[in-house]
Each structure stands twice: as C-alpha cells, then as structure tokens.
Amino acid sequence: MLREEIALQARSLRRSFGEIVALDSVDLSVPVGALYGLLGPDGAGKTTLLRILATLGNLDAGVAEVNGSNVTDFEREQRAAIGYMPQQFSLYPDLTVAENLRLFAALRGVSKTQRAQRQQLLLDMVGMTKFSERLAGNLSGGMKQKLMLISMLMHDPDLLILDEPTTGVDPLSRHEFWELLAQLHEVGKTILVATPYMEEAANCDEIAFIAAGKITKTGTPDQIVSDIPGFSYEIRAEDLFEVQYHLDSLEQVVTTAMTENALRVLVNAGTRTELAQELSGFKISDITQVPTDLETAFIYLAQQAKAATVDNDRHFQEVTK
C-alpha cells in the first residue's frame, strides 16, 4: 500500500504517566477514507492514543504520523486537516450554539460567507437549526455531542478523530449519531472513532482492539469474530444466574455473558451434548450453538489482555525478587 494512502499511523508508540503505562508499543494504521473503530474497555489507552494522533498529546517513544507528517513537528496550519472530538464536552457553555460554531471556524480562517453557509448546512444536518441561539451549556447531552460533531466539521477537515462520541447518550441519539458518521464516511472522510460499544464497532470497516495499552487484535468485525477460538452456545434456563455461576467455574468455559433472556457461553472445547451433560442438574430449556458475536469476542479479547498483564506482573515480580 502506498504511504500516501495511510491517513493515520502509529509505530511502536509508547506513553506512560508515572508508573502507569498507558500505551505499550502500539502499532496502528488507518487508511484514507476508512471508518475505523478503536474498541477497548475503559482505561485501555484509547484516549491517550487518540490525543497523540490528534497532535495534542506527548509521546515517550515511537512514531505517530498524520497524513505522512510526524505529529511531534506538526505545523499549526496543518492541523486544519484534523477534526478532533474529545470525550468531554469541550465548547464554551456560556456561548450560544451559533457563536461556538463561528468562533472555532473563524480561528481556522474560514471566510465569513463560508461560515454562514456551513453553519446553516450543518445545523440542518443534525436538526438543530432552531437551537442556534441557545447557550451551549443548556443543551441536552445528545445535542451537545451533535454540536461538538458539527463544530469539528465547520472547517471541513478530511480526518475526523472521535473519542467515545456516544458515551452517556440515549440510544436514539446514538443511532442518529452513527447515521451521521455513516454519511460522512460516504463522502470520503477518514474517521477514527473510539468506542466501548460492540454494536457500534460493528459499523466500522475495520477495528483495532486495545486493552491495557496494547493493540491485541485488528481486522474487520467479521475477521475478529471468526478468529475467536472455540464455540458459542446460547442457553435458556429458569435459573440463569446459577447456571452462569456454575459455568464460570469450569475449565473449558472461556467466557459467559448474560443477554436479555439467555446466557451466552464461549467454550474452548466440547460439544453441545457435553455441555448439556455438565448442566444436567439445572432446569435447562434450550441449548443452541450460535456464531460467536462481537460482544463475546470483546470479553474474550479483554480477558486475554488481562491475563497477559497478570502474567507479565508475575514475571516481573519473579525477576525482581
């Protein structure tokens, strides 16, 4: 692949805060035009990685590049290519929606006529035209996120970096938000979005799974799921919690996860019959083999990462004894 076709790249990236290693030799490469998901549990290092790629964070070692330029000697003017939406609301609560939009666009040198045009267009796009004179601090959570999104788009950057844009937002607004991202993806924007939600990650072309500062898996959502070893079953029973408790104690069980009305279990060995035998003491109504889903994959990958860190710690303790 040509170098120019990579929008964002990290090579052996390392960053620690005191004794806490936030990023541990991270490699990541986001192609131009991709809708790329950064999936991982809380505290995995997602925000640290995104801030570095948005040219806002320091790094200890390794290389981070945006459009082929190293972030450490990034020119201020080049930053116009980037739109970054942090996890927390980061606009002025005491300015109105329109004032916020105009302010950041004006600082980026967007002309007055263009500002007015884009403001109208973007407010229409997110259905917020009638809120343009409201103070940003008085918006609802979902609207704040939409305002941040369109504020990031006022200067029409090619590259969008979003840090958990839908965390704490109601499901309807989340859905709308992802439709907006899909529209932006369609017109060719490169999007890197961090999320702790599996179903959101499933919308991406490609996902990187990050846990404990390491990217442990990359690929399309399908690839990631199909690479998970073992078999998944869905169990329906009267006393699901007891079943889960029992299963968690078994060696062949990798993970269990409760869904709305069933228990999903990933086992690394054994057939459906063997599983049924193991659960003969419970009132089981149904056991079906199902394809492994992203949520199970997430839990599996998170557990693997955790186990690796524990092993590392043990190794470290033994070495330093």
Place this chain on the structure above:
Amino acid sequence: MITRIAVIAGKEFRQMFRDMRLLGIVLLMPIIQLLLFAYTISFDVQNVPLWVVDNDRSVSSRDYIASLTASGTFQLAGISDSFNDGDSALEFGQARVAVLIPSGFGAEIARGNPGQVGILVDGSEPNSARVSRAAVIAMSANYSLELTKGWAVANGIDLSGQGMLAAQVRTWYNPELKSSDFLIPGLMVVILMIVTVQQTAVSLVRERELNTSDQLALTPLRSVELIIGKLLPGLLLAFVNLGVIVGLGVGVFGVPMRGDPLALIAGATLFIISCLGIGFLISAVVPSVEVASIAALLVAFLPAFLLSDFAFPLDQIPFVLEWFSRVFPGRYMVTISRDVFLKGAGFEQVWRELGALCIFAVVVTGLAAMRYSRRAR
C-alpha cells in the same frame, strides 16, 4: 494574526457581558475597596479622647485645658478632680491621653514659677500614641511660651532681643500632611493590582477545565495571540476601574492632580498589562480555578499591600525584602502615581519606573505564553 486576536478578544467580551453579575462585581469591587481602605486606613490623629484631672480649678488651669482642646487634635472626654479617674479612664478606654493638673498650678504660675503637669498616654496603639504625645508636649510648650511672654510684658521686660531659634519649616507636596493625599494614589495601585491579577488568573485555567484549550490548540492560534486577545478586554475593564478610582480620589477625597495625566495613563497601561501578565502566569501553572484564585490573592494582595511603598516605607524594611519588592510592579506604579498626583511629575521624572514596568510587562506576558504553550500539550 490580527484576525485571530480579534476573534479571541470578541469572544472574551461576549463572555464578559454575558454574566452581568460578575461584571457588576468586578466594577463595584474597586469602589468598595477604595472607600473601605480610605476610611479605615488613616494615619491622621484627630479627636483623641482626653481626660483631664483638674485639682486646681483656677483660671490658669482652665486656660491651659482650652489651649489643649482648641486644635481638634484632642477632644475632652471628661474632667474630674481625682487622679484615680485619670488612671481608670485610660484603663477602660474612655480616653487615650490624660492630663493631671495638681492643685496650686495657677498660684505657682502667678508667682512666676514653672507650673507642673502630669501627662499619661495610652501606648497600646503606637502611631496615635506617638502623635498624641508629641502634640500634648508641643501644645504645653506653646502655652508655656505664651505665659513667659505675658509675664515679661507684665514686668516690663523686652524679650525681643533674646536669641531664640525660629525654625521655618515648610512641607512640600502635601502641606497639610493629609494622610489621604498620601494614601489614595498608592491605594489606587493596590486595588488595581488585586482586581486585575484576579481577573486573568482564572482565565487560562478555566479554558483547561472546560477542555476548550484542546479545541483552541487544534486551530492555528498561537498562545501569545490567545493571551493578547484575552488581555485586551481585561485592559479595558481595568481602565474603567482606574477611571472610577481616580474620579473618587480626586472628586470625593480631594486628592490633587498636579502632574501630567498622560504619564499616569502610560504608567497605568504598563502596570495593568504587567498585572494581567502575572495573572496569566499564575493561570498557566496552577492546576485548578480554585488554586488560581488563592494564588492570585497571595501574589497580588500581599506584595501590593506590604511591598509597594503604598503605606509602609520601603526604606524602613529589611534589605532582602526591599530587594524582593523590586520583582513586583506595584512599587514602580506607586512611585509614578504619587509623583504625578502630588509632586506634579511628568515623563521626565518617572521614566525609570516606566521603563521598569515596560520590561516587566513584556517579560511576564512572554513567560506566561511560553508556559501555557508548553502546558497545552
């Protein structure tokens, strides 16, 4: 660059006028401070309560008492004929000074002998004690001189040929030695410093707390542009404050404006920029808005109050502190303010202080910009 500064200044103005209560406080605070300080801090000694123990009850003793209370320095709090009353008047705070006139005072004077009086001074408040003591001694000496003259005339002796030292003392710049004339030009500086440092100390740190600093960092805006953009509204507000304080000082307290107002304005501009710069520097290093407020109070109030020469002469303090006072802009501005108001100074007289403030303003603002851009990453 100009556009970006204007955008930031516009934003700051908008935010400033959006919160009218805050704006009201910022504009009212200096007025309240000036009135409070000016009326509470005074080194003038007037209406000191005086207790008189008059055991003589003669024409001479009444004459003497009248000479003490005529000037307004002392106010008669009570008169009695028991020495114990004089003691207790001081003890219970009814009087600050007690004069004891023994019986036979008038008769001694009439015989041409020196009359003896006792004077008790409450020294718990040294400044007024010192002034009261000096005043009562001077007034007594004056009265004694009058007596001598009267006695000489009565006995047909001409004293005009006697060699007496007559020192002709003239006090310049503040002939009545009014402490308000001396204090208010300095007070303006102190108040201005408190208000301005506070104003900007929270400014940058608030951008960080709102996470807006990240969004600003992603624009081509330079930190020096951000700081200048934030400085302009602060400068304007400080000038409004200065205008009000000068108006009150000249209009209400009758402080004379003898020098070149332009020199004062030039000094004030540089001084305000220096103070706003100190605020920015605080803002760039502290972790939170709360810490910024406390730090601003510490950095602005104490040195402005104690190390600015505003009330406590700098040549009276230890060498190290005197040297330390040079790193605060207050002392330069107090000199400019006092020299312009009272001594009638212009640019020629205060160029050194103006130069010091100019250097201060550039260095501190530059440091703040540097600190902030390093912290921003």
